[in-house]
Amino acid sequence: MTSDRTATRLSRILALIPYVLAKDGAKVSEILERFGYTEAELTRDLNTVFFCGLPGYTPGDLMEAYIDGDEVIIDAADYFARAPRLTSMEALGLIAAGMAILGSGQGSPELGKAVDKLTRALLPDAGAAIDVDVSGDPENLAALKSAATERRVVRITYRSLTHEEETVRDIEPWAVVTTLGNWYVRGHCRMVDAERVFRVDRIRHMEVLNEEFERPKDLTDPGIGYTPSDDDIAARIKLSPGARWVLDYYPVDVLKETKTGIEIRFTSPDAEIPARLLLRLGPDARLLEGDEVRERLAGIAGTLQARYR
Amino acid sequence: MQNVVERVINLLIYLLDSPNPVTADQVRQTVAGYGEQSDEAFHRMFERDKGLLKRMGVPLELKATDKWEIDFGYTVDPEEYAIPDPRLTEQERVALSVAARMVRLGGTNAGLAGLLKLGGVEVGAGIEPLAADLGAEASILGDLFLAISEQRKLEFDYAGSRRLLDPYGIAHRRGHWYLIGQTVDGERVFRVDRISGVEIGKQARAFRRPKGFQVKRAMSTHPWEAGTDQAVEATVRFDPDVAWWAARHLGVEAPRVGELEVVLPVANRDAFIGWVLGFGPDAEVLAPDELRRQVLARVEAAVQAAG
Numbered sequence: 001m002t003s004d005r006t007a008t009r010l011s012r013i014l015a016l017i018p019y020v021l022a023k024d025g026a027k028v029s030e031i032l033e034r035f036g037y038t039e040a041e042l043t044r045d046l047n048t049v050f051f052c053g054l055p056g057y058t059p060g061d062l063m064e065a066y067i068d069g070d071e072v073i074i075d076a077a078d079y080f081a082r083a084p085r086l087t088s089m090e091a092l093g094l095i096a097a098g099m100a101i102l103g104s105g106q107g108s109p110e111l112g113k114a115v116d117k118l119t120r121a122l123l124p125d126a127g128a129a130i131d132v133d134v135s136g137d138p139e140n141l142a143a144l145k146s147a148a149t150e151r152r153v154v155r156i157t158y159r160s161l162t163h164e165e166e167t168v169r170d171i172e173p174w175a176v177v178t179t180l181g182n183w184y185v186r187g188h189c190r191m192v193d194a195e196r197v198f199r200v201d202r203i204r205h206m207e208v209l210n211e212e213f214e215r216p217k218d219l220t221d222p223g224i225g226y227t228p229s230d231d232d233i234a235a236r237i238k239l240s241p242g243a244r245w246v247l248d249y250y251p252v253d254v255l256k257e258t259k260t261g262i263e264i265r266f267t268s269p270d271a272e273i274p275a276r277l278l279l280r281l282g283p284d285a286r287l288l289e290g291d292e293v294r295e296r297l298a299g300i301a302g303t304l305q306a307r308y309r
Numbered sequence: 310m311q312n313v314v315e316r317v318i319n320l321l322i323y324l325l326d327s328p329n330p331v332t333a334d335q336v337r338q339t340v341a342g343y344g345e346q347s348d349e350a351f352h353r354m355f356e357r358d359k360g361l362l363k364r365m366g367v368p369l370e371l372k373a374t375d376k377w378e379i380d381f382g383y384t385v386d387p388e389e390y391a392i393p394d395p396r397l398t399e400q401e402r403v404a405l406s407v408a409a410r411m412v413r414l415g416g417t418n419a420g421l422a423g424l425l426k427l428g429g430v431e432v433g434a435g436i437e438p439l440a441a442d443l444g445a446e447a448s449i450l451g452d453l454f455l456a457i458s459e460q461r462k463l464e465f466d467y468a469g470s471r472r473l474l475d476p477y478g479i480a481h482r483r484g485h486w487y488l489i490g491q492t493v494d495g496e497r498v499f500r501v502d503r504i505s506g507v508e509i510g511k512q513a514r515a516f517r518r519p520k521g522f523q524v525k526r527a528m529s530t531h532p533w534e535a536g537t538d539q540a541v542e543a544t545v546r547f548d549p550d551v552a553w554w555a556a557r558h559l560g561v562e563a564p565r566v567g568e569l570e571v572v573l574p575v576a577n578r579d580a581f582i583g584w585v586l587g588f589g590p591d592a593e594v595l596a597p598d599e600l601r602r603q604v605l606a607r608v609e610a611a612v613q614a615a616g
Contacts (some may be wrong), residue, residue, distance in 0.1 A: 006314060006317075006361060007361055007364055008315060008422070010318070010361070010365060011365055011422060011425065011426075012425055013314070013318070014321075014365075014426075015425040015426045015429075016425075019428060019429065033429075034428070034429025034430060034431075035425060035429055035430075036430065038465055048314050048315055048318070049318070051315055052315055052318040052319050052322065053319070053322060053575055054322060054326060054340075055319075055340065056322070057319075057341050079325045079326055079387070080322075080390035081320055081391075082390075082392060082394075083391070083392045083425075083426035083427070084365065084366055084367055084390055084391070084392060084393060084426060085366055085368075085389075085391065085392045085393070085426075086366060086404065086426060087364070087365065087423070088366075088451045088452070088454045088455040088458065089415075089419055089448075089450070089451035089453065089454070090366070090419065090420065090422050090423030091423060091454070091458075092414070092419070092450060092451060092454040092597060093409070093412075093414050093418070093419025093420035093421075093422070093423060094405065094409055094419075094420035094423045094424065094505045096412065096414060096419075096420070096443055096481065097405075097409045097411070097414070097418075097419075097420040097441075098405060098408050098409075098420075100408070100411075100412050100441045100443060100481070101411060101412065101439075101441070102407040104439070104441065106439055107404075107408070108404050110398075110400045110401045110403070110404040111401070111404035111407075111408055113398075113401050114395075114397055114401035114404050114405040117395040117396060117397060117401065118395045118397070118405070120395070121393040121394065121396075121456045122393065122395075122458070123394035128478065128522055128523050128524060129457050129458070129477065129478035129479070129518070129519075130454075130478060130479055130480070130521075130524065130526055131478070131479075131480040131481070131525045131528065132443070132480070132481040132523045133482055134443075134480060134481070135387070141439075143337055145509050147380065147439035148439075149438055153388065159551075159554065166550075173438070174339060174438065175438045175439070175440060176438060176439045176440070177439075177440045177441070177442070178440070178441045178442065179441075179442035179484065180442075180444075180484035181482070181483035181484025181485070182484070183405070197531045200556055201554065201558070202554065204553055204554075213556045215495075219461060256333055268507070272589070274587075275586075275589075276586070276587055276589050278611050278614070278615055279586045279589070279607075279608060279611045280583040280584075280586045280587050281583070281585075281611065281614075282505035282582075282583075282607040282608075282610040282611045283572070283607075283610040283611075283613075283614055285611075285614060286614045286615070286616070287614065287616060292591050293615075294615050294616070296611065297615050298429040298612065298615075300589050300590055301608050301609075301611065302481065303590045304586075304590060304604075304605075304608045305605065305609070306468045306610060307455035307590075307593060308593075308594075308601050308602075308604055308605040308608070309605065
């Protein structure tokens with residue numbers, strides 16, 4: 001852990017030096033912003049640089065690094081004229097970030113050019129070797145994104161994941177997020193007067209209303225998640241090892257894991273969801289506990305059996 | 310930590326500045342911070358510092374110091390050390406930094422650290438209401454990407470057996486990363502979060518990626534299109550209630566009213582049946598009969614398993 005912090009600090013120093021060298025001095029305020037420094041951190045790092053240099057370590061061998069008024073000065077550091085190359089994770093992180101935003105249809109021509117130049121500099125045919133698809137409906141995403149930016153209320157016709165029915169509701173969108181392969185909009189739902197997360201692909205229609213809302217001030221990371229409530233029904237299910245993917249897609253608790261399978265607790269506001277999941281899994285899942293789910297499964301299965309026989 | 314940072318910077322300067330490879334002994338006698346140590350403490354320190362440089366992406370190499378290869382020493386080639394300048398304009402750099410802030414990989418904004426090396430990060434742009442989380446499998450992704458870009462062979466555990474692969478590319482689909490490459494049995498796709506025990510081949514450029522290879526084309530769009538089952542064309546009908554939603558998923562035109570009927574190529578029947586059954590009673594496989602029988606068998610198995 002300590003060495004991770006050391007690496008982070010070193011990386012920043014080795015990026016800072018060539019930047020200041022190339023500009024022949026830079027404003028303190030500019031450095032603080034671009035490199036995410038506090039003034040104390042910058043002073044400390046410059047003091048460190050000041051004590052480093054070529055072997056011999058006489059004043060003439062050391063780098064010069066100090067703050068003069070509102071300017072950062074670094075000199076006698078020719079060997080650090082260019083920044084170190086990106087680590088493979090940094091390179092992938094940048095290219096993937098660019099591709100994800102472009103792929104969602106929310107990128108600009110500048111971003112497209114930047115990704116292009118970057119991949120060409122780093123890996124001549126990276127474009128053929130990396131592909132990021134976060135496909136969502138670009139029009140819906142763009143409309144929700146600009147509604148969130150402009151704090152405009154949106155009226156959506158929504159088919160809920162938990163209750164298989166359609167509702168029309170007004171929402172105050174805070175953030176548009178993709179995770180685990182789906183796009184979500186998180187915000188305040190006026191119909192239930194509470195915070196909710198909606199899957200963008202389940203929004204059938206939407207209309208941006210001419211009405212502004214106030215964003216909560218303490219809004220943090222646009223994370224998403226499902227919070228179980230007291231009214232939820234619970235089922236205990238044993239998954240065979242082949243159905244492990246369920247853990248990635250549903251908010252379940254793992255109760256027990258053995259060689260023969262994984263025992264989970266599945267909580268949901270509606271029996272329909274676990275029932276359909278069991279139907280999908282067929283012999284790969286066994287319902288250990290949960291009468292409502294069993295009943296619902298039997299209902300759907302009955303309909304299907306009559307149809308397919 | 311203060312001492313470590315100073316010592317490692319001095320070490321890096323020495324390695325960059327020396328025209329010839331330098332031995333561990335030379336490092337110990339020359340670079341500030343190593344001299345006062347016992348043999349054992351020096352070696353521990355030097356190992357740790359080398360590891361730190363490598364993790365930061367510094368191309369530290371061990372080379373013979375003379376043509377008879379009697380002694381070996383360390384060197385950093387200044388050209389290899391420096392970042393290839395992508396010559397981004399100011400607007401392009403800003404666009405990239407906004408994107409890097411929106412996208413998380415492995416629980417962090419992995420691209421941001423890299424942006425410092427390209428001239429810093431734009432902070433002033435305010436909150437972006439868009440965010441993408443590209444999954445948590447970050448540490449291993451870096452290794453895979455390295456192997457792909459340097460054409461090194463990979464060895465890893467997957468679904469209970471050891472695999473050997475010439476890695477061609479990686480792709481992000483439906484929330485997961487996939488690795489594509491050539492095995493002895495042909496081109497294969499692996500889900501990255503199920504890969505473990507990765508070993509990267511020592512030799513760079515150990516294979517050639519076929520000319521014209523495109524990871525985008527090697528990946529199928531829907532999970533049921535990739536498989537080894539005998540391919541069939543399946544006809545499926547969706548109720549009016551869910552027709553728009555199914556159409557959106559399949560990337561086909563949604564009917565204005567009424568139900569949707571589509572013909573889909575299926576190579577992985579398990580995945581396909583699972584997907585259709587996820588619609589509950591709102592979807593029906595109409596043809597072929599053989600596939601209908603398999604759907605029914607799955608429904609019956611589910612009922613039986615529920616007890």
